[in-house]
Amino acid sequence: MPSILQKTLSAILSPLVKSAVMLLDRGRLPPIEGELAIDGLQKPVQVLRDRWYVPHIYAQSTSDAVIAMGYVHAQERLWQMDFNRRVVAGRLAEILGEPALFPDRVMRTLGFTRVVEQEDKLVGDAMGSLADAYCSGVNAWIAQATRWRKLPVEFSLLSYQPEPWQRTDTLGFAKLMSWMLAGNWEAEFMRSQVIKRLGPEITAELELDVAGTWAAILDTAPPSLGASRAFSGPGPAGGVGSNNWVVHGARTTTGKPLLANDMHLVLSAPAIWFENHVVGG
Numbered sequence: 001m002p003s004i005l006q007k008t009l010s011a012i013l014s015p016l017v018k019s020a021v022m023l024l025d026r027g028r029l030p031p032i033e034g035e036l037a038i039d040g041l042q043k044p045v046q047v048l049r050d051r052w053y054v055p056h057i058y059a060q061s062t063s064d065a066v067i068a069m070g071y072v073h074a075q076e077r078l079w080q081m082d083f084n085r086r087v088v089a090g091r092l093a094e095i096l097g098e099p100a101l102f103p104d105r106v107m108r109t110l111g112f113t114r115v116v117e118q119e120d121k122l123v124g125d126a127m128g129s130l131a132d133a134y135c136s137g138v139n140a141w142i143a144q145a146t147r148w149r150k151l152p153v154e155f156s157l158l159s160y161q162p163e164p165w166q167r168t169d170t171l172g173f174a175k176l177m178s179w180m181l182a183g184n185w186e187a188e189f190m191r192s193q194v195i196k197r198l199g200p201e202i203t204a205e206l207e208l209d210v211a212g213t214w215a216a217i218l219d220t221a222p223p224s225l226g227a228s229r230a231f232s233g234p235g236p237a238g239g240v241g242s243n244n245w246v247v248h249g250a251r252t253t254t255g256k257p258l259l260a261n262d263m264h265l266v267l268s269a270p271a272i273w274f275e276n277h278v279v280g281g
Contacts, residue, residue, distance in 0.1 A: 028150045030075035040136040056277040065280025070137025079152040088172035116171040131167045138165035
């Protein structure tokens with residue numbers, strides 16, 4: 001238990017440390033006005049930010065547009081990008097120490113890095129050139145931010161420099177997204193085992209008649225899993241599932257329909273999405 005002295009020091013020092021970090025971070029905001037030179041651009045590109053701070057990128061070619069997108073993306077999210085690629089590669093412990101060893105071992109066992117290195121060789125010339133253009137934009141900001149001392153404050157707090165962005169880093173994040181959304185892999189594995197034991201014909205007879213019972217919600221988990229519900233959360237029978245719905249315009253104040261969907265993504269700060277408007281070519 002923390003002592004009275006520890007609690008007192010924490011109450012005094014925490015606001016001071018927080019203020020110091022915020023001040024340090026504020027001085028590292030990326031420049032959003034004026035002219036900047038970026039290697040690789042063939043013609044000038046204009047980046048305008050609206051009142052919601054969303055960047056609007058106007059270029060004269062697709063390649064220039066993608067370079068600018070990588071540059072702006074890195075301006076806003078470099079720490080998030082670097083952290084995520086370290087998750088995929090199992091390299092968190094290099095910057096976070098021993099507490100990150102377990103997730104690193106899991107990711108290295110899954111072998112996402114080996115897979116993306118193989119997939120990178122299969123990328124066609126057209127898509128490959130765009131992937132290279134994106135990397136060029138990201139690396140242009142990394143070089144400038146390092147020179148101007150505008151790297152995100154997390155790099156200073158953890159005392160390391162970001163490595164150049166590579167195509168495999170982009171492909172790796174796609175793998176991470178797939179893994180995060182693959183919550184049914186256990187059911188798929190179990191189904192494959194049933195097919196091996198019983199054959200595809202008998203297994204097909206065990207399937208639900210989707211056309212006739214599409215609205216049915218079944219909890220197919222064994223009763224023994226009931227004890228774990230307090231830790232794993234409710235099952236399908238508890239009303240958990242895809243929450244996609246639409247409201248007719250006759251029931252809304254605007255007279256227009258409303259469409260909502262649930263993308264099943266973990267909440268994060270910053271959010272996983274990065275909104276930008278890109279025009280080019």
